[in-house]
Amino acid sequence: MNAESSRVRLTRTPEWAALGKHREQLGQTHLRELFAADPARGTGYTLRVGDLYLDYSKHLVTDETLALLRELAAATGVAGLRDAMFRGEKINNTEHRAVLHTALRAPRDAVVEVDGENVVPGVHAVLAKMAAFSERIRSGAWTGHTGKPIKNVVNIGIGGSDLGPAMAYEALRAYTHRDLTFRFVSNVDGADLHEAIRDLDAEETLFIIASKTFTTIETITNATSARDWLLTELGAGQDAVARHFVALSTNAGKVADFGIDTANMFEFWDWVGGRYSYDSAIGLSLMIAIGPDRFREMLDGFHLVDEHFRTAPPEENAPLLLGLLGVWYGAFFDAQSHAVLPYSHYLSKFTAYLQQLDMESNGKSVDRDGDLVDYQTGPVVWGTPGTNGQHAYFQLIHQGTKVIPADFIGFAKPVADLLPGLAAQHDLLMANFFAQTQALAFGKTPDEVRAEGVPEELVPHKTFRGNHPTTTILADELTPSVLGQLVALYEHKVFVQGAIWNVDSFDQWGVELGKVLAKRIEPVLTSGVGGEQLDSSTAALAAAYQALRGR
Numbered sequence: 373m374n375a376e377s378s379r380v381r382l383t384r385t386p387e388w389a390a391l392g393k394h395r396e397q398l399g400q401t402h403l404r405e406l407f408a409a410d411p412a413r414g415t416g417y418t419l420r421v422g423d424l425y426l427d428y429s430k431h432l433v434t435d436e437t438l439a440l441l442r443e444l445a446a447a448t449g450v451a452g453l454r455d456a457m458f459r460g461e462k463i464n465n466t467e468h469r470a471v472l473h474t475a476l477r478a479p480r481d482a483v484v485e486v487d488g489e490n491v492v493p494g495v496h497a498v499l500a501k502m503a504a505f506s507e508r509i510r511s512g513a514w515t516g517h518t519g520k521p522i523k524n525v526v527n528i529g530i531g532g533s534d535l536g537p538a539m540a541y542e543a544l545r546a547y548t549h550r551d552l553t554f555r556f557v558s559n560v561d562g563a564d565l566h567e568a569i570r571d572l573d574a575e576e577t578l579f580i581i582a583s584k585t586f587t588t589i590e591t592i593t594n595a596t597s598a599r600d601w602l603l604t605e606l607g608a609g610q611d612a613v614a615r616h617f618v619a620l621s622t623n624a625g626k627v628a629d630f631g632i633d634t635a636n637m638f639e640f641w642d643w644v645g646g647r648y649s650y651d652s653a654i655g656l657s658l659m660i661a662i663g664p665d666r667f668r669e670m671l672d673g674f675h676l677v678d679e680h681f682r683t684a685p686p687e688e689n690a691p692l693l694l695g696l697l698g699v700w701y702g703a704f705f706d707a708q709s710h711a712v713l714p715y716s717h718y719l720s721k722f723t724a725y726l727q728q729l730d731m732e733s734n735g736k737s738v739d740r741d742g743d744l745v746d747y748q749t750g751p752v753v754w755g756t757p758g759t760n761g762q763h764a765y766f767q768l769i770h771q772g773t774k775v776i777p778a779d780f781i782g783f784a785k786p787v788a789d790l791l792p793g794l795a796a797q798h799d800l801l802m803a804n805f806f807a808q809t810q811a812l813a814f815g816k817t818p819d820e821v822r823a824e825g826v827p828e829e830l831v832p833h834k835t836f837r838g839n840h841p842t843t844t845i846l847a848d849e850l851t852p853s854v855l856g857q858l859v860a861l862y863e864h865k866v867f868v869q870g871a872i873w874n875v876d877s878f879d880q881w882g883v884e885l886g887k888v889l890a891k892r893i894e895p896v897l898t899s900g901v902g903g904e905q906l907d908s909s910t911a912a913l914a915a916a917y918q919a920l921r922g923r
């Protein structure tokens with residue numbers, strides 16, 4: 373541990389030791405026993421946050437576990453770091469930046485200062501500019517170079533400049549302007565842009581170039597190709613760019629260098645992390661899709677959970693609870709992964725979005741002091757919408773050898789505009805939703821299997837051990853506000869875990885090395901230059917690639 377560190381190593385705290393001892397005492401205690409001992413567990417171990425109903429009764433915890441976990445949170449200063457974040461202190465210590473995505477959804481009269489300046493008026497000014505632009509696109513008032521209204525919107529960005537708007541667009545499709553087409557391009561594989569634009573009329577197409585830094589190679593490459601395509605299709609000169617390209621960025625200089633008029637730039641700030649940015653200007657494509665009022669409803673949903681996280685007591689604080697449960701399983705059950713399983717087709721991109729949020733934030737192995745940690749940090753986050761997963765990988769969750777805590781997210785109502793016959797399928801969807809967490813928790817004992825007349829040799833195969841922990845998150849309907857509430861819940865859960873693990877959840881140095889190496893390897897592939905500097909495996913692979921390309 374380095375000399376300046378004021379924090380005792382997590383695993384040497386008395387709170388950690390107490391949890392370890394408690395884990396031993398808990399042993400193989402089964403959820404069947406915990407439920408039998410407390411008939412009110414199913415209603416008692418629940419929380420309400422805004423429109424979200426959270427059931428954590430199917431977790432391998434008792435009142436004592438929860439109290440010990442809260443003591444760990446207190447000992448590791450979670451609340452202090454949370455307050456510092458909300459106050460605009462520079463808690464991203466490796467980049468010396470404030471972390472203020474919460475200011476993006478603050479009401480107009482809030483005051484949040486960075487370096488003595490209230491950032492809220494600037495946030496609302498950009499939202500107003502986005503709203504005016506969105507309305508012009510939605511109404512057809514904004515026309516392309518040849519005078520036609522815009523019908524297609526293509527967002528080009530990657531990571532946080534893609535996953536958030538792409539996920540939210542899918543999630544809120546029922547609320548979108550159905551006469552407009554939206555596409556999201558991220559991959560530097562030319563196939564991505566090709567498939568996005570091949571059937572579009574350039575005269576009616578707007579490109580939104582989303583990049584916080586405006587230096588990300590994938591985005592700049594795709595944006596350049598999109599510009600070439602547009603100018604070729606229109607047979608126009610550079611002056612056509614202004615009607616078909618806008619930028620979302622913190623870097624006005626690079627935006628101007630690219631040839632986009634900075635009047636067509638929607639600004640955000642270095643205190644917005646990429647993976648926390650979709651309620652900033654990065655959400656422009658989404659705002660065009662759902663309209664400014666729905667976008668505001670979504671921001672208000674975020675804000676509701678921000679306020680809950682900031683003010684709710686530890687016993688009722690949902691992000692704190694979810695964060696602590698993850699710490700519990702990682703540290704004391706050796707859980708390596710965490711499944712997020714939305715029972716909503718509209719949330720098909722939700723888990724992919726959470727992968728960046730969680731894994732880029734807490735996939736770290738040194739702490740804030742630069743010391744190697746001796747405990748597990750962020751889990752592998754994975755999952756796809758139910759019921760599809762049930763017919764694919766649920767076998768492993770039910771009967772495999774791994775501990776996989778899972779979140780099940782479902783809605784009481786189907787979205788409003790489903791065809792009437794299809795809305796009737798919703799009860800079947802939700803019956804599966806409830807059945808899975810029940811099966812995972814309680815399983816099926818050998819005796820229950822035998823009682824069904826199953827031959828003895830098949831009994832072990834048909835037995836379900838159960839005792840698999842799950843959280844159920846239930847809401848009335850997937851509205852813009854509920855989506856905001858859900859995302860904020862996970863943002864703050866990730867925050868809690870980073871605080872306990874003492875990692876900087878807001879940097880991402882781990883993505884840098886690959887970028888540098890790719891730059892070095894590209895000339896080897898295109899012209900054979902520099903191959904001698906590569907290791908023997910990579911050099912041979914590059915040579916094989918060149919041969920296959922006939923170079």
Ligand code: F6P
Nearest residue numbers: 531532533583584585588646883
């Ligand atoms: O390389 C990782 C990353 O920096 C992410 O954190 C970020 O969301 C993404 O790249 C895109 O960055 P930008 O918005 O600057 O293009």
